[in-house]
Amino acid sequence: MLTFLALASVVLLGIVPEQSQAIVIYTGWERHALVGSDIRLSCSFFSWRWTSEDVTFSWTYRPDGSRDSISIFHYTGGAAYVDNKGPFRDRLEFVGNPSRRDGSILIKNLEFSDNGTFTCDAKNPPDIVGRPSSVRLLVFEKVPIQAGVITGAIIGVVLGLLVLIVVIYYLMRFLVARRVFSLSVSKHGKKKKEGSQQRQIKV
């Protein structure tokens, strides 16, 4: 039974059509970072084949507003080659793990001129057909407020104030009611005594 299953899976994997065997590369969509900080651009891939020893990663960079890409990183034959002449010389470091299908790079000390699109292309021979994936880098002086933070804060504060006011209102009513309640008990007691005295006189 087990051998039959193993055989069936091997046959099926062999029959799987070539198109679905394309390599799929994942990077982020957009990355925000502060000027002067470091950023890790991640790149990983999915492939139906086992990770081969000839796996290659390559990163290219296209500045914002430019049409040309420049190659800044290449990993092949088990060795990583980083940019030593271009805009990222001495700032680029390979922090990925090719055997784990991770081809991430680390860019240190970001500058405003690093704004642009980084494209990662990975190849896992014989699985080489695939689309490179791009991540856009945005370098800010200060990180902009995320969408919804101020909205949530304003709504939370106002609703919180509302709840507070309602609680205080009911608390005051409760406290005042207690004081009034204690007063009316003593009055009620006095009235009862007078009533019983009157009855006695009548009798």
Add this chain to the structure above:
Amino acid sequence: MLLILLGVLILHLIILILLIVSTAASAWSVGGDRSTDLWYSCMTTNGGYHCKPASNEDWIQAVQALMILSLLFCFFSLIAFLYQLFRLVKGGRFFFTAIFQILASLFVMCGAIIYTVMCPDDGSGVQFGYAYVLAWVAFPLCLISGLIYIVLRKKE
């Protein structure tokens, strides 16, 4: 008496619907093929209809918060009205309802004013959309409704 009650309730529901449409529709600024704020910025390019989230500047988030708050308070005032209708002492006034409704109208006013002052004036033919107009229409209606609730008394 029943007519007044029905009229006031219908007015309240109309205001609620206006606020919902104004808050939810992303059409505070329109211009040609573009329609932006409060939530999405949509454009009809030659490819099709593309939407991306609206800019997360501080003032847009403030307007979002104020519109949502006004919607919530209008809804609370509706619930308070229904509650007070059945539980209020005879001859009492609908204070809770009025307070919530007036607060809702204040929030709409603040939101609309902030948007008017801060909306970017590119000069590229960008006009105010229907959601913006609805917000300005909802504000006086909401105020009037709140004042009616102050004057209204439960039948003896």
